[in-house]
Amino acid sequence: MKRFNKIYILQFIFIILSAFIMGLVIDYSQTGSLSFAFTNATSTFPGMYLVTVLVLFFIYIGLFGIINRFFYSTALFYVVFLIFSIANRLKVIYRTEPILPSDLMFLSNIKELLTMISLKLVIEVAIVLIIGIGICIFLEHRFGKYLLRMKWQTRIVFLLLAVLSLGSFYSANDEGSLTNKFLTKAGRSDFTANLIWETNSNGPLITFLTNVRVNVMDEPKGYSQSKIDSIVKKYKKEAESINKNRPNSNINKQTLIYVLSESFSDPSRVPNVKVNTDSMPNIRNIKANTTSGLMLSSGYGGGTANMEYMTFTGLAYNQFSKSLQSPYVQLVQKQTNPENITNQFDTKSAIHPYIGNFYSRASVYKKFGFQTFRNINTTGDLALQYTDTADGGQYVSDESSYKNVLWQVDHVKDGQFISLVTMQNHMPYTNKYKNSNFKVSGSGAGKNTKQVENFSKGISLTDTSTKEFLSKLDSIKKPITVVWYGDHLPGIYDGNSMEKYNVAQHETDYFIYSNKYAINHGYGTKKISKNTKITDPNGFIALAYKQMGQKVTPFYAMLTKIQEDEPAMAKSTVGNSESLYVNKKTGKSISYQDLTKKQKKLMKDYKLIQYDLTAGKGYSTKAGFTK
Template sequence: MQFIFIIASAFLVGFILNYAQTGDIVFSKQIVFQSNLNTYLLTVLILFFIYLGLYGLCNRFFYASAIFYVFFAIYAVADRLKVNYRSEPILPSDLSLLKNVKGLLSMVTPKIVIFMVILLIILIAAAILLEHFLGKHTLRFNYIVRLIFIALAAISIGSFYTASDNNSFTYKVLAKAGYTNYASNINQSANSNGPMLTFLGNMYVDVMDKPKGYSKQKMEKLVKKYQGVADDINQDRSNNNLSKQTLIFVLSESFSNPNRVPGVKLNQDPIPNIEKIKENTTSGLMMSSGYGGGTANMEYMTLTGLAMNQFSDSLQSPYTQLVNKQENPINISNSFKTSAAIHPFHGNFYNRNSVYKNFGIQSFRNLDTAKTEPLKYADTLPEMEYVSDESAYKDTLWQINQAKGGQFINLVTMQNHMPYTNNYTNNPFKASGSGVTDSSRTQIENFAKSINTTDNSTKEFLAELDKVNKPITVVWYGDHLPGIYDGVDIYKYNVEEHQTDYFVYSNKYARDHGEGTTKLDDATKVTDPNGFIPLALEQMDQKVTPYYALLTKVQQDAPAMAKSIDEGTNNLYVNQDSKSVDKLTKKQQKIIDDYRMVQYDLTAGKGYSRNVINK
């Protein structure tokens, strides 16, 4: 009876995981019992081995059962939440977030937390009672059998480390079972294969495919080529010491105008000040490689100039899977003698503590550095739980005054982070339209109120920068749309739901002293995070290195790029009219090929160009 229960539990949990992924009982039944029966059975087999492994560890049936159900209940709920907000399943790279459970729980509604706590208490209490009254009637095993159970569980999980190797036994078994890796759409993979197989299949990280023709000689030619491009660019630029200026990158959490989302209409513009700022300075739309999340990935692209869509699909988070394995990774802070980062949240999210250190950023102030490098301002708005943008801007102004000369500052805000369940009093914003559902209406209205507050504080921040008597340039951008537009088809409106707002602003002193530009118009309507460094350098009239010359060519002559959610390609290319581009010109393809070659060399390759391309 115990083994019948274990087998039945494996079937039940396998179905629950599929349902948690799709959120549709009919769709789940179709996948499990019709189109993808083999992958479901493979999931069931692995769950069976995991159950046995837990039994082997505990040697108590009811305790093993409680651990099994508790773990997969948490996993199923977490996967459902991530799919809801970010349209992707739980992945191995997400495990790094467990370093801060308190921070994770703050992003979940209290109802879900209470439900999970009650469920866990019931399961644990039931296990203790059942073990007390019935445990003596259940099977107990000797050490050899227990080790066999544990080994079966370990092998069934560990074998997935070679799942991406076409010649491995695991790959052949998965292929035979009908496992299909949709490289450009991880959520589609999870819908088809089940979230657990998708999770296990992404344990091994293949950073990037090796470009054809990659060699030391090829990299030497590329460095020489873009040194020539840099020489041409630098003839028309006056400033040759970036470290004398102050450059600030401001990632505004989830910032994007809801009025641009198809089928969504607000009764008034929530960001009139930023719209006016955008009219009068370098600005446009940014193509995001995330929806509802992926902040650290947009931040990585901004700081390094490297594109997410050119990495392998198994590299879901460079911060957690790549940066700390690199030696002196290329990034914009390398060009400054003084650098600082500010994030009014927990510093260990996405390994920022160690990532910033590896980037060479000298100080990092966050909620966890109260004893060493405290945030000077950490007020929240009356209706919100996160540190306000006004406080974050004040911290940035304080940081500006800590250096006599120039410096680089990276600010990542938190005010507009999910969930959008604030109890605003007299919220003036009302949402309507075909893309607004009953479940999303309040969230959209609350989000509009939240970014309206950001709109006002951003205007005040720029006004304060204009009072500073040294050259300052700000690259300000939203990282992704919030995952609240459940009434809008993300596949139909792929481009629109991946576009956020950005602007590049030089303060009055910079403009008056030839170290800042008012407005650039060339290739600025639509760009990407990896285009912000070259845009900033052009705005600052700053001479470039061969690497930044390459990024300049990519930004000016190639379409904006993002990681695609469409099947069959990892690349979403978008032109200046916000239209997707199916085929690049020969000139554009050549630039992209050079870009991909350099990116491979700097991340997954031999690093032939690392010591020379950015000098």
Template sequence: MQKKFNFLGLLQFIFMIAAAFVVGFILNFAQTHDLIFTKQIVFQTNVNTYILTVIILFLIYLGLYGLFNRFFVSSAIYFVFFAIYAVADYLKVKYRSEPILPSDLSMLKNIKGLLSMVTPKIITVVVIFLIILVVIFGLLEKFVGKKMLHFNHITRLIFIALAAISIGSFYTASDNNSMTYKVLAKAGYTNYASNINQSANSNGPMLTFLGNMYVDVMDKPNGYSKEKMASIVKKYQKTAKQINRKRSNNDLSKQTLIFVLSESFSDPSRVPNIKLNQDPIPNIRNIKQNTTSGLMMSSGYGGGTANMEYMTLTGLALNQFSDSLQSPYTQVVNKQEDPINIANSFKTSSAIHPFHGNFYNRNSVYEKFGFKTFKNIDTTGSLKLKYTDVLPQMEYVSDQSAYKDTLEQVNSVNGGQFINLVTMQNHMPYTNNYTNNPYKVTGSGVSDSSRSQVENFSQSLNYTDNSTKEFLEELDKLDKPVTVVWYGDHLPGIYDGDDIYKYNVQEHQTDYFIYSNKYARKNGTGTTKLDDNTKVTDPNGFIPLALKQMDQKVTPYYALLTKVQEEVPAMAKNIDEGTNNLYVNEDGKSVDKLTKQQQKIVDDYKLVQYDLTAGKGYTKAVINK
């Protein structure tokens, strides 16, 4: 009897070890989407990191066993969890070209919203698979569970402790002097921080996830001190005076400024190896020709909306933060008191987002930013969205409805105000079937399986094109100065026929324009068209461009942003190995090296950004006054 018991226990541990190997392989495949590439990583080039992943997976399994002391219950939880993780990572890589990261966990507050971004077919298949899995392990626990190993309290605590230590030790993974860092380095773990997806391809998604549990906000720049920051403030106080001599308006709060983040908006005809049979955005193309406009360098592909929004509202650059910091909204703003942002320049400010308000912690972020109101699909009473219509065959609130709510907000205040609108109409997935969709896509930039998605996306853009034209026409009827900064945040992750590394710049360029209504242009509070340094910019360049468009005087901080926008190539977070910084000039070409003057401005910019986010805040009280 004793021998039989030991043999059964041995089989259990063999099964657990085998399961760890299989789950590790599946996670790597979910990350790479390529069976051959996965085999090469697991069995040839990255064996050590794979073995390390397997060890951690086994210890997690062991920890669950210690926690529940029921083999099949622990197994059910183990396989269900990693099945969901594998599917989530697979989908995020497919649509956003990056793995699941710790910063994504904040979005678990709204499971309903997350599921709305996944096709019903995928949800159905996954749910059926999980139900089958749970039923099988449930039956095994009922009929065989009593025969499995059961442990005393001390052994269970040891198992739980081993799992906790294996995960918790990664908290120091970024510390060069820590034991975890040394073990990871010995195993061949390489953190391609400037390209998080490449890091996950090489190390596996789980090690990459654990390795990013703790991140520094920003590396301390050379020369940072109270004295240095005081000299920078004086420098840009002088710069502000020089700029302000040529500008007429000195009270920004008297004007109305609207930032419109148009979800996933980008011209598909500009994507390499893509050709459309007709133009889906003739109105916006015409608007761009006749007002301040150009291309925006995005720091995301297929996602990263909140990061572009953060840069636009604060003027701070994502690429200058720590290499491993992935989400300022969830990893920076909530730790700050009165974070710097454009809303601070207005007596009245509001945000509108026709989706769930807790995505990317927007509820708390907007409160930190000082927004007086935030309307979203969860708000009620006086803050309830008035317009929530959706387009035929679509699931998100239409741009037309979002614009109507924005116009309501514009008209609700007599004086000036700031409004931040983040739309949802063109959010993934693009699997809807429009009736008689006129758009046809050819070219190798998209696979046959994704071609219909680009065609659906093009039809959605056409709806945006028409409603945006109508929105600006309504603003032109108002007897108050209104300026709109309108931009797409990133390309949708549907151009799977192009190599994103080969077309790095093109696949990170969206469209933008800055429009002042008739009243503003007539009364000297708005410009028709700026031409200097507008062809290519970045989200952190929108505040200085808007102030220039409005002929508005600047603070020392906005004087610094003006110098950055005018004299430094547009910047973005790079996906290429070796550097976190992608600089792109007016010709749309990447720049390998900045001039001495440009580097001086960037150095000042980094010092100020560090001081305002991770440093002592020496400049906070004076630089934006």
């Protein structure tokens, strides 16, 4: 190694200062306020800020150890963490969530991901990064020969320090571990009920690192084989009682279609938002004449696959561990024969007019038992039949998506299960439609008035094509039932406080529709009114089976009781509770303490079964609970 001189000292001073500066930048990406980030760093949570700085320092010297060129290491350090900060800021704005390890799956689809972000922002960021990288390259060529060059022994030490600092977070959530004790002494806040609060306190980088290792679900008190056996016995009796009034025993005689309508939600129902004309008159009429209501979403601006997971499995997202942010990516891929509604059908197919591996759908659908999955990447016999856009829109239109479903219906003689996840109304909403007369006013839209207007136009296109889709289903001479729902609101209502409008901004629209043949031949119900005003995605299986007059398994008998007797539930993003519970009659949020003794007992059964099916021993499956 060269003689240690003043230049080397200045290099390390620069590394230390960079760690402090980047720590503030990362914290700013979470709070959106430099003064708030500075206050957190200097007085409110100084310990956690220093931990962030320490990790950044070790990462920086680790990069230096690998590359052994100071300015190249500097360029890589700043590029990585500036991109991390920008991504975190965008996710907080649009989804009220920080960046998590499960989000790394999107890197395999970076090209498609960039299309969902403002082109202006992408260009601005690219220019800044290119200029910064260019400066570092110039400085390395001009002054690199005067800077520190390390021998391999020192480089290995620097790399090991970086690896050890990052690897130590594997045990961060283990009570009593060295890392856990260290973070606790540093002032780590463990707001298990609220991820955003925790990140505001601990910082996005520490939150990211402490969520690398996933705990699917905490074991409920009293979990044992004998306890599960008693629950199975209880709901076998409940199933027998329910099935006395259900005429249909063979689900494969019916066709059940799930339609997840991307971001569909009534813009006129959002507080402090006024739209000059109704964007969904047809769906409003459909809802008035069939089983319908509002769905309590566990997402805002995103989280599509999580809602999809709940509708397939009947399991509640809010009952999982906080670290489980994507059941598709973090749970299903590790399971063998995961319980889901497709297990009840002989023929099952999925359609999504976008790339197939977002949220790892291609592999997850195989795990779920789907025999075909048509998306824009599939070719040959699995190719989408229709891929047109609508009125200058960016994505495949809902009209085309519905045509693909109708094609699938026509190509199977008997009953089947079909899942459609649409794409037409996905962000960004800066893409103007050619013909739009929608005007939006009110403080709720904030700076995004034009985006809400574009979104409203997209909703109106969905409204028209949905009416036509149901009309065509009514002409088909076999029983068909559709579970249709919006997965979440778009993250464009930045004029509203989520704390104040938490329930309203997590409510989307849903309906369950049986075609004429189903109703006329005893396979469908016109309208169920009881306990339908507001529900959750995990309640759709129970509602669909009730709509279809279909006999239930013991598991579905339990889901029926949950849907009928429990409040609607969702993952909470604000407040001091991990779960958001909403009274199905009043539409108002309630706390767990407000539940009756009977409701708490039912909720306990639910949690025990959910744990058993996902993280436990699977006692209920062996006992025939799901068949």
